Every structure is written in C-alpha cells, then in structure tokens.
Amino acid sequence: MNKIIELKNISKSFDGEMVLNNINLDIYDNEFLTLLGPSGCGKTTTLRIIGGFETADVGDVVFMGERINDLPPHKRHVNTIFQRYALFPHLNVFENVAFPLREQRVNKNEIKERVTEMLKMVALTGFEKRSVTSLSGGQQQRVAIARALISRPKVLLLDEPLAALDLKLRKDMQQELKNIQKAMGITFIFVTHDQEEALSMSDTVVVMSEGQIQQIGTPIDIYNEPKNAFVADFIGESNILDGVMLQDYRVSFSGHEFECVDAGFGLREPVDVVVRPEDVDIVPEEKGMLRGEVTSVTFLGVHYEIIVDINGFKWMIQTTDYEEVGAHIGLYIEPEAIHIMKKSEYSGMFGDYSSFSMELDELSDAESELGE
Amino acid sequence: MKNNKPNRGLALMQRLALAPYSVWSVLFIVVPLLFIAYYAFTDSAFHFTTDNITRFFTATSEVADGDGVKLVRTYLVIFWRSLRLAVISTLICLVLGYPFAYLISRAKPKTQGILITLIMIPMWMNFLIRTYAWMTILQDTGILNGLLGLVHLGRVHIIGTESAVVIGMVYDYFPYMILPIYSVMTKMDVRLIEAAHDLGCSGAGVLRRVIWPLSLPGVISGITMVLIPSISTFYISQKLGNGKFYLIGDAIESQYVANNLHFAAAIAFILMVILLISMAFMQRAANKRASV
Numbered sequence: 001m002n003k004i005i006e007l008k009n010i011s012k013s014f015d016g017e018m019v020l021n022n023i024n025l026d027i028y029d030n031e032f033l034t035l036l037g038p039s040g041c042g043k044t045t046t047l048r049i050i051g052g053f054e055t056a057d058v059g060d061v062v063f064m065g066e067r068i069n070d071l072p073p074h075k076r077h078v079n080t081i082f083q084r085y086a087l088f089p090h091l092n093v094f095e096n097v098a099f100p101l102r103e104q105r106v107n108k109n110e111i112k113e114r115v116t117e118m119l120k121m122v123a124l125t126g127f128e129k130r131s132v133t134s135l136s137g138g139q140q141q142r143v144a145i146a147r148a149l150i151s152r153p154k155v156l157l158l159d160e161p162l163a164a165l166d167l168k169l170r171k172d173m174q175q176e177l178k179n180i181q182k183a184m185g186i187t188f189i190f191v192t193h194d195q196e197e198a199l200s201m202s203d204t205v206v207v208m209s210e211g212q213i214q215q216i217g218t219p220i221d222i223y224n225e226p227k228n229a230f231v232a233d234f235i236g237e238s239n240i241l242d243g244v245m246l247q248d249y250r251v252s253f254s255g256h257e258f259e260c261v262d263a264g265f266g267l268r269e270p271v272d273v274v275v276r277p278e279d280v281d282i283v284p285e286e287k288g289m290l291r292g293e294v295t296s297v298t299f300l301g302v303h304y305e306i307i308v309d310i311n312g313f314k315w316m317i318q319t320t321d322y323e324e325v326g327a328h329i330g331l332y333i334e335p336e337a338i339h340i341m342k343k344s345e346y347s348g349m350f351g352d353y354s355s356f357s358m359e360l361d362e363l364s365d366a367e368s369e370l371g372e
Numbered sequence: 373m374k375n376n377k378p379n380r381g382l383a384l385m386q387r388l389a390l391a392p393y394s395v396w397s398v399l400f401i402v403v404p405l406l407f408i409a410y411y412a413f414t415d416s417a418f419h420f421t422t423d424n425i426t427r428f429f430t431a432t433s434e435v436a437d438g439d440g441v442k443l444v445r446t447y448l449v450i451f452w453r454s455l456r457l458a459v460i461s462t463l464i465c466l467v468l469g470y471p472f473a474y475l476i477s478r479a480k481p482k483t484q485g486i487l488i489t490l491i492m493i494p495m496w497m498n499f500l501i502r503t504y505a506w507m508t509i510l511q512d513t514g515i516l517n518g519l520l521g522l523v524h525l526g527r528v529h530i531i532g533t534e535s536a537v538v539i540g541m542v543y544d545y546f547p548y549m550i551l552p553i554y555s556v557m558t559k560m561d562v563r564l565i566e567a568a569h570d571l572g573c574s575g576a577g578v579l580r581r582v583i584w585p586l587s588l589p590g591v592i593s594g595i596t597m598v599l600i601p602s603i604s605t606f607y608i609s610q611k612l613g614n615g616k617f618y619l620i621g622d623a624i625e626s627q628y629v630a631n632n633l634h635f636a637a638a639i640a641f642i643l644m645v646i647l648l649i650s651m652a653f654m655q656r657a658a659n660k661r662a663s664v
Contacts, residue, residue, distance in 0.1 A: 053566055073569040074577075080570045086563035090585045099581070100571040151572065 001028040004154060004187050005050060010059035012045055019045050021211040023059070027155075027189060032181050034190045036198040037208035038234070043191045046208070047157050050189065051080045064154075079153040081161045085144040087132040093119070094128040096143055100151040118146040121180070138169045145180065155187045162197065174201050195235045199223065207231050209346075228341055232274045233350030239280075239315045240351020243273035243340070251340060254310055256289050258333060262340035272341040274351070277305070277318040279337030288330015294323045307353050314353040408644075411637030424638030447623065447639065454620040457534065458603035461541035462549075465598050466591065468542075469549035473590075474583070476550075477557035488554065491547050499544055503611050506540050507531065510612065532614035540608040548597035556590030557583075592658050600647055 005027040012020040020042045027033055035043035048054040049061060052073035060067050068076060079100075087096050094115055095102075101111045119125050122142035127135070132143060141161060148156055158177070162170045178201050181188045192198055198205050199219040207214045207222060207230075215227040226232035229240050243253035248263035253273045265271060285291050292310035306317045308329065315331070323329055415421045429448065434441040476487045494502060509515045510531045517527045530536045560583070568578040606621030620643060627636035 051570060053569075072574075073566070074572045074574055078570075080567070082563050082567055084563070086561065086567040088564060088567075088582060088586075099568075103572040103577055103581075147571065 001031070003027070004029050004031075004064060005189075006060075006062040007046070007050070008060045008062065010046070010049060010056045010061070012042075012049065012054065012057050019211050020049075020056070023211075023213060025206060025213065025216070027187060030185055030187060031203050032178065032188045032190065032201060033204045033206065034192060034198040034202040035206050035208060036192060036195060036234075037214075038193055040210075041208040042211040043193075043208050044159055047080075047159055047189060047191050050155075051078055051157050052076050077154040078157060079148040079151065079155075080157040080159065081144045081148050083159045083161070084164060085140050085161075087140055087143055087147070089131075089133055091132070092128065093124065093130050093132060093135070093143055096132055097146045097150055099147060104151065114150060115146075118150050121183075122146045137164050138173065141165065141173060145177075149180070149184060149186075152184075153186065155189060156181075158188060158190045160191055160193070162192070162194075170197075177201065199235070205235075207234060209234070225339065226274060226341065228344035228346050229272050229274075229348075229350045230344070230346040232272075232339075232341065233346075237277045237316055237318070238351050239275045239277065239353070241273045241275070241313065242348070243271050245269045245271050245340065249335075251338065254290050254313065258289065258338055259335040260338040260340060261335050262338075265340065265342075270343055272343060272347050272351075274339040274341060275315075275333055275337055277316040278303075279333070280315070280317045280319075281332040281334075282306075282317065282319055282321060282323065283330045283332045285328045285330045288332060290331040290333075291328065292331070294325050294327045294329060297323060297325055316353045408637045408641050411634050412641040413638075414634060416634060424635050425642065427635060428638055428642055447620075450618055450623050451620050451643075453617060454603050457537055457541065457609075457617070457619070458599055458605075461538050461545065461602050462595055462599045464538065464542050465546050465549040466595065469546060469594065470553060470587075470591070473550050473553035473557055476554055477560070484558070488551075491550055494543075495547050500607065502544060503540055503608055506536075506543065507611055510536050510539070531612065532616060534613070534617060536612040537609045537617055540612040541602045541605060544605075544608065545598040545602050548601070549594040552593040552597065553587060553590040556587050560586055588658060592654060596651060596654070603647070604643060 003026050005025075007023050007025040007027075010020055010023040011018065019040075023042075023046060025046075035046055037043050045054060049056050052068075052071060055069065061069055063071075063076065063078075088099065091099065097115045097118055098111050101114065106114075115128075116125070119128065122145050124139065124142050124146065127139070127143075132140060135143065144161070161177075162173050165173060174197060177188070177190075190198075190201065199222075202219055204216065205219055205222045206216050209230050215222060215231045217225070222231065223235055226235060226238075232238040232240055241253045243251050245251050245265040245268065246257065247267065248265075249260055251258050251260050251262075251271065251273060290310050292308040292315070294306055295309050295314065296307045298305040303318045303320050304322060306319060306323055308315045308317055308331070310331070317331070412424055413420055413422065415423065427447075429445070431446045432443050433446045435444055476484055479487065507514070511517070512527065512529060512531060514531070516530070520527060530539070564582055564586070565578055568582040573581060604621045604624070606619060606625045609615075609617045609619045609622060620639065624636050624639050624643075627633075627639065
C-alpha cells in the first residue's frame, strides 16, 4: 500500500496551550482511518491541519511525497465534510453539488451529467431544485457528501459528520459511508468521539488523548490489545486492575494468581491488567477464582450489566444470566481473557466501576429504608 | 375548551401591550402622511387640485447656456441632480464600506467593538457641526489645502463643487452603510467560507460566490439607509456646495420657508412615492436572487 499522507512531528498550540504534541501518522491509499478520542484530544485540529485550515507550529504535512505545509486548502486534493455540513444556504441542492465544478470551469453538460450521477449515488435524485435549508439532517448530510466527492478528491476528511443524526439514521449512514468509500476507492479520514462508530467503520483506528496518539491499530487490535489504561477504558468497557507479573504467562491480581497469554515483562513488574466485562464467566461461589457480592444489576436488552464487589474493587460483568443483588458469586477468567499492559500515566485513572455503582447503592439504600 | 380561556386572556394582554405602539404609529406616522397627501392635493383654500403635482413636472426656468439661455424643467433638473449625487455618494459608501465591514467582521471581538464604536462616535455629534467642520477642512484656505501646501502639492479647489457635497454626504451617511453589512457578516458561518476554500475557491472566488451573495441583505439595507437620507438632504449642499447645487431637499425647505406648504408637501409626496417604488423593486430583485 502507498502512503498518501504523512504527518511528521506535528505540534500545535493555541494561546500557549498545546493541543497537538508531536503527532506522527502515516495514512495509506484507500484506507478508512478514524481519529478517535474525547473532545479536546486534538483530533479535529489534526484534521484541520490536513485540510489546510490550520498550520502546524512544528512538523511537516506530506501529501504523496510532497511537503504541503503552506499549500492553501483550495489547492489540496483533499475535501472536507464539515460538522453540520456547511451547505451554502443561498444555493439549491444542484448548485451546492456543482459548486466545485463551476470553480473549475467544467462545461455545462459535464456538470449536469456529473451532478446527476452524484445525486443518484447519494439517493437524492429529484431533489435538484430543492433549497438545502428545507432538507432533513440526513438529506443535508448526503448533499455534503456529494459536494465533497464530486471533484474526485484523493482524500475525504469527515469531521464528526454523523453527530447530528439520530441513532437509526446514524447506523444507516455508517454503512453507506463505508460503501461509498469502497466504491470510490479513496481514503477517508474520519473524526469521531464515538468508539462504536470507529470500530465498526474503520480499517485503522488512531486513538488520541491530550494531543498525543495513544495507539494506532485495526479495530480488533485496539479492542483486544489496548496499549494502556486510557485506550482500554475509552474503547468499550474494561475492568482495569493493578497486577504484578510473576513470570511469563503468570500474573497476580485481586489476591489470586492467574494464567495468562502475555509474556516479555520484567520479573515482578507492576502492570495494568484488563479484563473485558463480557469475558468473565459467573460460576458458583466455591468454584470461582475470585469471589464477590453483586451490588447492582442493570438490564440492557441483550445482556445484564452486573457490578460485583471483589475485595472493595467493583467489577463490571456482562452476562445473559440474571443474578440477584446481594448474591455471592464466583468469577472464572480464562487465560485468553486477561490482557496485560505496561504501567502508564493513565494507570489508576480508569477501569474501576465504584463511582458507577455508588449512585445505584444510594438508590437501593433509599429503597430498603422505605421498605422498613 | 379548557385552553380557550387563558389563550384569549393572553391574546388580550398582547393586544393591550401593543396598543401604545399602535396609537404611536397612527398618531406620528399615518396621520402626518395623510396630512402630506392632503396638502399635496389641495390649494391654499383647501380645495382639491392636482396643480401642485403638475407644477413639479412642468415648472420651467431659464438657465445660462453658452451665450444664450435655455429653458429647463426646474424640479426635474433638481430631482435628477439629487438622485445623481445620492447615487454617487451611496456607491462610494458601498465601495469603501463593504471591504471595511468585512475586515471588521473578521477581526478579534475586542477590536471589532473598538472599530464599531469609532465609526459610530461621529454620529453622536450634531450633523450641522460635522458639516461646518468639513467647511473648514475643504475651504480654499482650509486645513486640507494647508496640509497640501506643507508637502508642496499645490492647492485644490473643492468647496462649492459637487465633490464637496459628495464628500459631505459620504461622511455623514457612511456608518449607515457599514453597520447593516457588518451585522450580516458577523453572523455569517465561518465554516461556509472554509467550505468554499475547501471546494476549490481562491480568496476572490470565496468573496464572489459565497460572501457577497450571503451579505446581500446587509448591502441592500445599507444602500437603502444611505440613498434615502442622501437624496433628500438639504443642508450639506448649501454649506459645502455654496448653494450652487440646489437639491430636492433644499427645494422642499425653501418652499416651506416661503410658506408654500402645499407645494412643499407635493414635492415631498412625489419623492416618497418614487422612493417607495424603487425600494419595492430592489426588494424584489433581492428576493429573486435569494431564491435562485
């Protein structure tokens, strides 16, 4: 695969506050790459630097082998779909989509042909004369896609494009965007704070926090092999525990020794241990590797979310079996379900569900008081 | 049914709240307009007549033309002159004001506040004083010529020319052009400008294809707010034009001073009708553009 964009040592500050700190990222041809992180992590700024709307203080942006730091947006073969779409309110649907072609002085017949074809692709045939302000959110989204793709850019930048849509429409658009990306064979760089969206759409996920890249990988890598507590917590739910690596393939946490599949750590090295809530099996108390008391149960449709107190640490467990609050249960964890991470600046900040259960505790306390 | 009563109460409250404004507009807008029309279409004995109106279109006077004299239609010439000077002033205000308004709208909020205040400060001074100030600047022995003399650029004779009148009008009405354009531009979504850049527009392209069409409502109200007062202005031309450029406002004033109330009302009435018609045309043109 060919590199299409390279970000090299990019740093950027606004008013003395560092928003990007030494970003290095290679983006490949035909790749669906997602910049994922909480608000303020620098993902949108990264996108705007690629689009040419911001300039990096330090570092280079390279496009197909050429440094483009100082190239203005209109000269880059990169188009953007903006948050809330930024459609031109004074132009109708046809003219919005035709906008880039008119600038390139494409002849009238070709404009008509290409716009018609593009509107067909986004299922907006017949909407040509409509005012963009009269369209629904989903339709505006489609106009924005058509407008951004009509001049056949090499790379499409998408800045949280689905954030304004309701859940069902968002799911549909996710699929549609993915299809369009495959059909057109161009690179998509997608910015979102929604981890589910990132996992379901991307070839590559770039997890960002505090202006730095935390991890780059496929969705499966990112989920199964998070590099640190931040990634483990941000992507999906995780129980993150303090552990000690006893030797290769053996780790101790929660007062118990476990077999695991990770190796290469120092002897007795303190580590962060990740156990995903869906990877924990509930067994009778006497058969469990760990034992604890159920403190809350939430029904979520497909499964129950159970909070279990084990030696003061609150675990989250997702299970299809119902357990009563107050029940004493045992936990069984397979070696494959245990993921070991090096300690990082994020250790100890995430992965404990005590705050989560505390509210529920208070609620149940209130209930039992009423009962008395 | 239950809702009916409070609704009716609310509607009544609203009507009551609006009452002072309705009374105000009837008393101070509608009634005076009716008076103008009444005076315009009556003679001094208050009998109906169209003489005042026809006088505007037919009255003639003699003006020097080379060696001889020529007969011209007095008020049509005056009206045409007023229109011409007002249009020139409005265009100058637009050409100067538009980029200025744009630059202000792109400045930091604090700078914007300072600049807008600076633009408005002259409006707090009486306009007679402003006009006198321009007299002292533009006089043959005034400040401007003093400065030009200092840098050995020779003198210019401006006072008493049309240019002086136009300068006075532009100065007086400039804020009315800037403010509406500026207020439209500050509300413009920056992302639209970024989107236009992104889609291949250079700076000029963005201006022509996005900023200009979106700022058109501001431009139209700016034009209206400059054109209308400048077409009926009277004092500026007397002071800065040395009375040589008799404008329609001057005509109304002198008829009024001479106690020809009926003819003064007729001129005012005709001017108003012409302005209303042209404003309607402009609004229609703007709406048409907006809907394309």
